[in-house]
Amino acid sequence: MDKAKRRLASALDGFRSNHSKMDISVDERVNSEHCCLKKVVRFGFPDESRCLAYDPVQRLLAIGTEHGTVRIIGEVGVDHILRHGTDHGVNHIQFVINDGSLITACSNDMIHLWNYRLKVPEIKLSIEMNKENVSTIHLPMNSKYLYVGTIKGNVYFVSLDTFQLSPYVIMWNKAIDLSCRIHPGPVRQIAACPTDPSKILIAFERGIVIQWNLATKEVDRFPLDPPIKSVSWHYDGKQVMTGNVDGSVSVFNTKKTSEPAHKSFPHGQTDCRPIPNIDWKHTGENEQVVVFSGGMPTDDGLPPPALTILKASRHATVMEMENPIISFITLQQVPYNSSPQQPHAIAVLLKHDLMIIDLQTPGYPIIESPHAMDLHESPVTCLQYYSDCPSDLIGALTLVGYKQRKKGFSERQWPINGGHGRECATGFQELVITGHKDGSLRFWQASGENLQILYRLKTGSHFERLEELESSEKVSHAIKYIEMCLESRLLLVAGISGQVTLFRFAKSETTNTIAVVHIPNLCVTSNSSIVDERPGLSSQSSKEMKRQKKVVSRDSTASPDTSDASGDERIVPFKVRGAPVKRPAGYQPELACLIPWPSHVSSDMVTSIALNSAYGVIAIGTTSGLALVDIAQCALIYAWSTAELYGSDPTPAIQLSNQLSDASSPLESPGCLSEPRNNLIRLNTDTRQKSLDKRPLLFKAQSVIEQHSNGSPRGEHPKESPSLSRSGNTSSPAVSTHSLEKLGLGESVTSVQFIHSCSKRNEAKTSPCIWIGTSTGAAIALNLILPQDRLVSTVVVAPSAFEDCTIVRMKGQILLHAFMDEKFCIVSPASESYKESSRESKDSGSPEKSVTNKIVTKPSLSPAYSSSLDCSDEVNQFLIVVAENEIKVIALPSFSQAFHYKTEEIPLVKAVPTHVRGHPVLMCLTAAGYIQVISLPSLRLLHSAQLLPRSVDVDDPICHQTAFSEHGLGIFMTSPSEMEKYTICTELAEQTADSMGELYVTCEMPEAPKSSSFLKGVSSIFGNSPRQADATDLECILSGDKDKSVIGGSAGMRSIARTIPGPAANMDRAHASGISAGQAAQMALQNLNERSDKLNAVVDSTENLKNSAMNMASRSTKLVEKFEKKKWYNF
Template sequence: MSWPITGGLGRECATGHQELLVTGHKDGSLKFWQETGEHLQILYKMKSSSHFERLEEMETSDKVSHAVKHIEICLESRQLLVAGISGQVSLFRFTKQELCSTIAVVNIPLLGGCPSSIPSCDVPQSSNSQSGKEIRRQRKIVSRESTNSLDTSDSGDERIVPFKVRGAPVKRPAGFVPELACFIPWPSHSKVDQITTICLNSSYGIIAIGTSSGLALVDTTQCSLIYSWSTTELYGSDPTPSVQLSMQLSDVASPIEICESANANSPIDVSLSNPYPLKGSFIRRFAKNAKEKREVLNDEPQKSNNIARSRSFHSHISEEGDSQRESPSTSRLLNSSSPSTSSQSLEKSTSTQSQESIASLSFIHSHSKKNDSKMTQCLWVGTSAGTLLALNLILPEDRFTSTIVVAPSGTVVKMKGRILYQAFMDSFFCIVSPAAESYKEAAKDSSCSSPDRALSNRINTKASLAPQYFNSIDANEDISQILIVVAESEVKVVALPTFGQLFVQKFEEVPLVKASTTHIRGYPCLMCLTAAGHLTVLSLPSLRILQTCAMFPHSVEYDDPLCQKTAFSDHGLGVYMASPTELEKYTVCSEIADQTNEAIGELFVPCEMPEAPKNNSFLKGVSSIFGGSRQDPNEVDLILSENIGVKNNSGVNSMRSVARIIPGPSVAMDRAQAGGVSAGQAASMALQNLNERSEKLNATVDATEALKSNAMSLSSRTGKLVEKYEKKKWYNF
């Protein structure tokens, strides 16, 4: 919308950066707003549910809805990922011209269900050396055409999904065009497997979908399912070969807990109790001279089955009759020294692990193993049980003919409470984000399988504004990257690849419910929302509390709609839904707060008026006579009198007298004397003319200054307009 009121003047852009707001609505629509100025301006509208059709058997269900739950947008590649509350996920790609295309459909198997939804694990014994830690794609053929029938080839059970994609190619206008649709099946007609988080990476060509029971990866290049896991399978119940690691810990250690094991039967859980970081210096988690002893156990064939174990996620608790693994949410020490074959303990473990859900997802090019200097493409997965897992992604050069390989790193970082957010910084303490593919038109889109495509991280912080901690770091300390993990009860800064804790900040009394990295005046910071409704700003990477202020008048929970409708942005900005129809924008940066007055429009704009008449003019008297205003009668006498201000000795004005002067014989002499001008009178008249000229010159100077001021104001507005169009993003059309 334009300026929302009649009259006044609005301002397009008050700050030097553009701000885009995307809102999802109950009917499945999306709206793009420009929130740079003092009011929202609509840019674009679209429907995220126009390509879905409700199934007949789900017409009467009240749980089926097109409401939008999660939105993920990639500005560089102009891709949009939208997830609904009924388990539908859509990928949109921006195009500048009309396009007639079909929508690929990926049917994701039931996550956290029976093992029949997972490919068979009957692998020959000789394939141990080849499989290693790699997990190949779940081979599943998905038609490029829109399908009206559901694909149940991966499971013998009937899939419960509420929608289907409309068939036949459709000519769609320019804008965001749907390209891929994914369906998360329901466990039952009365229960929905809620989507808890989504993540999109255009450079990797992968979509990650986290639900309340598992994780699924989808390849956007081949439009097919890479693999799907339940939360239990993410830990790898029994990878082989068995490797035991023994480490020497330094005397000064940190309370971080890392499980990095190649064998779940002999895991390592390091738990120390030093709740306070060192003053002004970094703490190294492990000693530099740590030694690793690897003992490879002989693989013995199982009596119950003849399956060759490989270091993969194919194994399940129900398939392993001689191993038991407890969820990190129930035990901080994974103890498998006493295996159990009791079905009761297996059911207990399964029921406990099923409560764990995926809480956060992030793609990054980072270290995934301890003391491994090699950086690879990774997917970091945070769970509601307080564990952070790292999955290695091996991307082939040819994405159209080769498959993506997923390998578990064996690294598990344990935190207290639900994992809310994770971020990364480089060795210069600059916030980094994963690589993104640049936008290309569909007609000119070359093969995205180029081997020299950039997969390195992007630096978001200016190097000149990065924090300086070089004096406090040991010269021998090898810090290539920094991991920032935010949980409900604590925030930790971990050095990679040593996985040594650098800083920690506890929030045990009032937990956190939301967090995100930002920049305040160019410096990296961490914005956190607490359960008490307060906004806390922490410095990075030292985690010092910079500011704490009240945000909401009441407490909020993680699943509170108010918390879910609160968003953090860069430059210390944020927005939240104050009411179902009102949005409020806030900032924690004083520099932007000082610009608030400049961002507000003018309700009353001054208009140029003509010059006011002089006080001694004849028009003023006439206007006072016919204007109806009450004036002093003496003023009227002064105007109409021939001798202004001359009164007789009695104090009565001559205008009121009846007598009249009769000219006599001396009239000619009086006129001659009046015509003569003395030198003094001439000087007086010259001085009066000079004063009048000075007044006119002053008026001219004032008019010139006013003209100059108007020109400067016009120049300023023109400069802002030029700056706006120079920084105009692709979505301002």
């Protein structure tokens, strides 16, 4: 085993337990009562949608999903979600018109009655079908009974008042013709006559349709050739339109159902698809409007999903859809079906979209939706969430995004405008950025509990794929990481194929060329530095750097290169379009960084990115190393493989050869031990070539490492600190095979953070730094020296990882570096304010004035020392390092451990510092899908609640689709097409509950149309036709009061279905019965006293009655004696 490996591995193992500890006590004002997990609102298109319902009076639309949820949408801000207790899908849904109630039928054969008059809708009653499976439901207008069709072909009736089955049942064998020897199949549709509620149409799966009279139990059967798939009533109740299997449309007279009165083929008499849904409406001018899905010809194979609109005075209009049609509903102005309904729009539920078609505008355009139903137009691959975004940035994005608005929409307003919208509970300007698989970015405003599109950006338009990698699946524009500076409006985007682009915001269109930086092949360097060390090579030849062969201005017509690729078989899947392009206002690409692939089958992927506008530097962490790029000069500063971060020479801004000498590492360079100044890595720039417009060029790069002229080692002495020894003469301890295994597997950079902090042990001076976290648990600090004039000089990097305790060793992959000042306030790195032309007007003054950290926590709300004895003047900052299996709070510059929290049982996968009621906390996502709230800096667990329904790991895509932000807010993709916002702050949760809008708004029911009841009554008296049953008669029929011969009565229905009270009824019952023993004794004593009082009253009453009786008896005796003595004659 070679010596370099042994020294490095043993030093890494020494870091695990040699950190000194600091005992301090902190008073924190945050406690567990301040934390709770509350889901606020859900955005996007309901995933796996199954059914659709509409209330024409309340103007609300409900969508049921396979996951057991119901989304009810109305006007802007009205978007509520109803969750069932289980995940069984919602197959059918029906509004009780203008009643504030909703009926859902789930796949577990449970039918629920919801009450959405409340701010939080809840289930009022439920019924479970035990022996039947629900196939369809139907609720006629103003009916008190719900019609339920089953898979066995039977029809049941459920009372809405009690949610119990009626004894009236329509059995399938009574409905079909005796000549039919096959089962008709499940009931697929039930439709009540709009004028006579006693007549209903029942459509079966096999194409059989019957007309059933509830009062007389008479059956009228429709012909079976062709089989009927769907039916729709005429508003007068005398005609029925059917959609058939062969794609034809038939019209039947209800008095003669044996043959159709009219039959047509809208798409020709060739082979056509069936018509599964058909709707027959009439306008105010009594013009027919027929809408149906399917029925398209099959000549050219499987036809696309289509919706056909037929009007009597026009030709057929076919609207082809991109996704399969699940259901559609005609939106009508009149809620009653017994008069012309006056349809004005069609709501079409597709598999991945919801659209509203305008019927009042020629051409039937789409009405633009205020709800974000196209969130998943391209699959979302990552999220970034800013809950406290500057308002001027929101305004700027709105201004540039207004020109991107899609054209061709209808000018009509959104017709589904029921309910009252939510108020903004937080009062923050919230910005959500979604990265998509097609390489696009979308900027959304999430303020006011509403998701509104602001701006769209295509990040792959300036890239071209190489022809040899055109068919590779790994070559993609999909977004992996998004980093944005809100103050400077700089945007850094990384793709999954190793492309990183820096965008700068411009208020007007400009013409520019993109600068290109080629990152060296760090995979080759990493492998060479670990395995292929050859002691026979000369040290001087290994440190001899190659100059960049050509210098190209960023304003040239060709794509500029910043590294020389000669002698290197570079595999870069993309190339940048180099010609000047006129770009619209908004985010414009300025710099592109390309990471080469090791081979055609494997890619060196980006694992972390960081951007700092004040430093003018971006950091790109990959699976094999780290690269720093100067955004002021658009040039590569330096690149390191992961092994080089521990002490090897950095890879220069040009590609190195694979031959590295044994002395090229500082681990064996005795001349590098005495002065840290000698370790500064300088970038010499050639300023002789400048363009006429004074814009910076891409300068030549050369790496120079200063060495002492004499080779004698100075300051050579053994060190007891856990830092890495850089002396070649120091003896190595025993080598740990565990560390060797980690090095052999390859170490990636998983976390990068710019900050103004201490990077060396016991050195109180703070300076710009970059903290690097690796997949093996190492946290490394590098000093950045920022020149005063960035147009002439570039950033200098000084590795400080070789001083005392500058490498912090953790268990598991590093997830986060966070910092607090000496007063326990969370600090964030400095940033530059936005300027229209910031590169030309960049401040060239002293960097110390503009790179200091920003204090995020209010000092009045920050924790404090328990006593003055705990306060130490030696502590300048606190470093918070979050790894998979532990969290440490380390005091700087002593690098002493202040607090420690272990998470070995359930590792962490994501963490972000935030605030709860202004107090600093750490919000973490565990591998079990739980959100944990941990106090800062004492690392106390405050709250833990489940957010995700499944377990995750660090590399799970859901980690990129989950974002934490300030004020304890977060957002995540709850499904491929839905995004949900949540909070961990109890105060925000209460504010959200108080500011919730209302679904139900009190509306007067429109007056029912008047029918010619007098003429119908006369015809029924003098004619032979029976009188039509009204709603009262129908209620008596279905309740079984008029027919005692039904099967078993109400008692027989209990074996078929059972009624289940809702949670509210159970709560009332539990509250009524949930009394203590003392309360029961007190009630018993009170009842006893009341009984005694009643008995005494009875005794008194009895005595009074006795006295009254005795008085009456004496009076009667005297009266008898008086009349006995009286003479009965007068003569």
